[in-house]
Amino acid sequence: MFRFLTSGESHGACLTATIEGLPAGIQIDVDKINKELARRQQGYGRGGRMKIEKDSVEIVSGVRFGFTLGSPVTLIIRNRDWANWEERMAVEGSEHGDRVICPRPGHADLSGVLKYQRQDVRDILERASARETAARVAVGSIARQVLAACGICVASHVTDIGGAAVAPKSRSIAEILRDKEGSDLGCVEPAAEQKMKQLIQAAKEQGDSLGGVFEVVAENIMPGLGSYVHWDRRLDTRLAAAVMSIPAIKGVEIGAGFEYAALPGSMAHDEIFYEPERGVYRQTNRAGGIEGGMTNGQPVVVRAVMKPIPTLMTPLASVNIATHEAVKANTERSDVCAVSAAAVVGEAMTAIVLAESLLEKFGGDSMEDIITAVRHYQRRIAW
Ligand SMILES: Cc1cc2nc3c(=O)[nH]c(=O)nc-3n(C[C@H](O)[C@H](O)[C@H](O)COP(=O)(O)O)c2cc1C
Ligand SMILES: C=C(O[C@@H]1CC(C(=O)O)=C[C@@H](OP(=O)(O)O)[C@H]1O)C(=O)O
Numbered sequence: 001m002f003r004f005l006t007s008g009e010s011h012g013a014c015l016t017a018t019i020e021g022l023p024a025g026i027q028i029d030v031d032k033i034n035k036e037l038a039r040r041q042q043g044y045g046r047g048g049r050m051k052i053e054k055d056s057v058e059i060v061s062g063v064r065f066g067f068t069l070g071s072p073v074t075l076i077i078r079n080r081d082w083a084n085w086e087e088r089m090a091v092e093g094s095e096h097g098d099r100v101i102c103p104r105p106g107h108a109d110l111s112g113v114l115k116y117q118r119q120d121v122r123d124i125l126e127r128a129s130a131r132e133t134a135a136r137v138a139v140g141s142i143a144r145q146v147l148a149a150c151g152i153c154v155a156s157h158v159t160d161i162g163g164a165a166v167a168p169k170s171r172s173i174a175e176i177l178r179d180k181e182g183s184d185l186g187c188v189e190p191a192a193e194q195k196m197k198q199l200i201q202a203a204k205e206q207g208d209s210l211g212g213v214f215e216v217v218a219e220n221i222m223p224g225l226g227s228y229v230h231w232d233r234r235l236d237t238r239l240a241a242a243v244m245s246i247p248a249i250k251g252v253e254i255g256a257g258f259e260y261a262a263l264p265g266s267m268a269h270d271e272i273f274y275e276p277e278r279g280v281y282r283q284t285n286r287a288g289g290i291e292g293g294m295t296n297g298q299p300v301v302v303r304a305v306m307k308p309i310p311t312l313m314t315p316l317a318s319v320n321i322a323t324h325e326a327v328k329a330n331t332e333r334s335d336v337c338a339v340s341a342a343a344v345v346g347e348a349m350t351a352i353v354l355a356e357s358l359l360e361k362f363g364g365d366s367m368e369d370i371i372t373a374v375r376h377y378q379r380r381i382a383w
Helices: 030-041 082-090 109-116 122-128 130-149 175-178 190-205 233-244 257-264 340-362 369-381
Strands: 005-006 014-018 059-060 073-078 155-163 213-220 251-254 272-275 279-282 300-306 316-319 327-330
Touching: 005 082, 005 130, 014 130, 030 059, 030 130, 073 130, 082 233, 109 122, 130 155, 130 340, 130 369, 155 175, 155 190, 175 213, 213 340, 233 251, 233 300, 233 340, 251 257, 272 327, 300 340, 340 369
Parallel strands: none
Antiparallel strands: 005 014, 014 073, 059 073, 155 213, 213 300, 251 300, 272 279, 316 327
16 A cells, blocks of 8 residues: 655654555655745745755665665655754754744744644644645655656646636646746746736735645546545545645635536537547546546646735734734744745655556555556556
8 A cells, every 4th residue: 555654843853755565666756856845835925934045855775776675665865954953853852942822823823832732842843834835746756757657647736826817727637737947937838927926025015924826736647546436446536545645725615616506517528439440538627537436538637726925914803822812923034935836746646646546446555566557457448
């Protein structure tokens, strides 16, 4: 079974991820992992932390001479900021007078201190922080390398910032990559960059923050990943859960998603055609590549909405957890907008779910066996 766990605090020494269920014989390209990590750090509106970190991965188990062994793979990403936090994080009783006691509405702070019986919100925010998503992007990059060996590609772009559309939806990967060329944000079309920057800058000047929408597209996927036979084997179940698990993601849609509410059935589905030279095909992709919990051979299209960042420099009302006095919420170094970064995490989570489903369907102990099984299946379903 393909699965992974991460560990690590935002200002601790490092993040780790342990992945199990990877077949032997996957050639791991560490540069590719580092490129994905760098993409996650980009985006206009990110805070000072991203100037400190330069994420790169160390692989400490499960890989020999560049190939997976079939054993658990452990990844480490070191936090450069640890050097600035070591005393506060590691020396018991060191009082800096910076105990965090004014929980931020929208963050894990208040529910976390109640649940875990802590007197310092820092005990909560360290792990609730989206810093952890760096580890997921590293895992996602390995998942993408499994998918790529079977011809499957994944990409993403930002479509909305703060309620304003900055890029068209339902783009192909070729269009997404073409539009991103020359973009200094790396995650959004150049034509939209100016608009996006203005919106984020205006929010920053007001001590505010912004959310938005991103779209993830996966192409060249064979039909039949996922299943309708149990609720938890439906691919849309898994994609929604995986993308919703990214901090601050509050809605996920597949294909036409919430637009379905306004469409009659005659305009909601993707008619099926056949021509001997093309095989079976569709002219539309409203289903976002998934019918009956299974891929249908069309691109998989997942969209997600990110809520505005909870840490505000013009803080909202809160309550001191020690004295119960009315206060303003804690302010600390923060992103103003992180939708571009979340999109990269969305790609990673999508790739992880697709790789999991691919390994379930074609699973074997060696990557070569899997590729052979994929080819056999593709021949069998070719009409
Ligand atoms: C890439 C990324 C960066 C984020 N950066 C910040 C940040 O700088 N400050 C902040 O308060 N929240 C940030 N968040 C959002 C919080 O992590 C998130 O709102 C919080 O953990 C509570 O979880 P919830 O919003 O899912 O309820 C970020 C989220 C992502 C995905
Ligand atoms: C560290 C990352 O994101 C962090 C996510 C985050 C939060 O509350 O989620 C708060 C900020 O952390 P800090 O307080 O250290 O500035 C972000 O920078 C990262 O993406 O690598």
